[in-house]
Amino acid sequence: MASSKAHHATGWAxxxxxxxxxxxPVTAGSAPVLSGVLALLxxxxxxxxxxxxxxxxxxxxxxxxxxxxxxTHWGIxxxxxxxxxxxxxxxHPAAPIAFGFACxxxxxxxxxxxxxxxxxxxxxxxxxxxxxxxxxDLIVVAAAWxxxxxxxxxVWFHHVYGRMLxxxxxx
Numbered sequence: 001m002a003s004s005k006a007h008h009a010t011g012w013a014x015x016x017x018x019x020x021x022x023x024x025p026v027t028a029g030s031a032p033v034l035s036g037v038l039a040l041l042x043x044x045x046x047x048x049x050x051x052x053x054x055x056x057x058x059x060x061x062x063x064x065x066x067x068x069x070x071x072t073h074w075g076i077x078x079x080x081x082x083x084x085x086x087x088x089x090x091x092h093p094a095a096p097i098a099f100g101f102a103c104x105x106x107x108x109x110x111x112x113x114x115x116x117x118x119x120x121x122x123x124x125x126x127x128x129x130x131x132x133x134x135x136x137d138l139i140v141v142a143a144a145w146x147x148x149x150x151x152x153x154x155v156w157f158h159h160v161y162g163r164m165l166x167x168x169x170x171x
Contacts, residue, residue, distance in 0.1 A: 004048070006137035007108055010144035011047025014107035015040035017148050018100035020155045022089060035089075039100030046104020050078075050112075073112065075121035078105040111140045 023036035053072040056063055071077070085098035109119045114136070118127030130136070153161045 003137050006111055006140050007047050007051070008044070009141045010107045010111050011044040011104050013141075013144035013148040014047050014104040015043025015100055017151045018043040018096075018103040020148075020152045021086075022096045022099060024155050035096035039096040039103075042097045042100030043104040043107075046101035047108050047111075049101065049105050050108045070120065073109060073119045075106075075109055075119060078102055078109060082106060107144060111144070114140070 018039035019036040022039040023032045025032075050072040079102075081098060082102035085095045085102055088095035089099060109121075112119050113126070114128045114130035116127050116129050116132060118125040118129075120126075150162065153159055
């Protein structure tokens with residue numbers, strides 16, 4: 001499991017990814033800036049959601065109401081929410097919020113995946129077994145922000161900056 005700070009940092013990256021996609025002219029509705037801001041904030045909230053959705057907030061004890069990394073960490077559910085909300089972008093006012101939340105939720109799963117406990121992507125848990133909890137958070141955060149930069153460059157700038165970087169590196 002990535003640390004709480006890592007989930008928050010990757011949540012901002014997920015929110016930027018969601019905002020870039022939501023604000024694109026193809027998917028934007030009548031208020032693209034508002035939709036983008038809502039998607040950004042929902043992405044930040046979604047990045048911690050798989051953990052706080054497990055807590056029984058309605059009780060004084062605030063214990064987990066389901067086992068950690070089960071239903072709230074299920075990859076199929078987050079991917080389905082992402083696909084469904086993407087389908088409704090520009091058609092329903094809640095779609096940007098759901099899309100951002102799903103981007104954040106998936107980012108959370110990607111951050112937890114290298115841990116030995118893994119995440120249940122389809123049926124059983126799968127782990128990359130790269131490091132233990134809280135270690136190598138910098139790698140996870142850097143990868144999330146690299147993905148955000150790639151998506152923003154692709155969606156808004158049609159790979160102009162990516163090509164410039166490759167040219168500068170002579171690749």
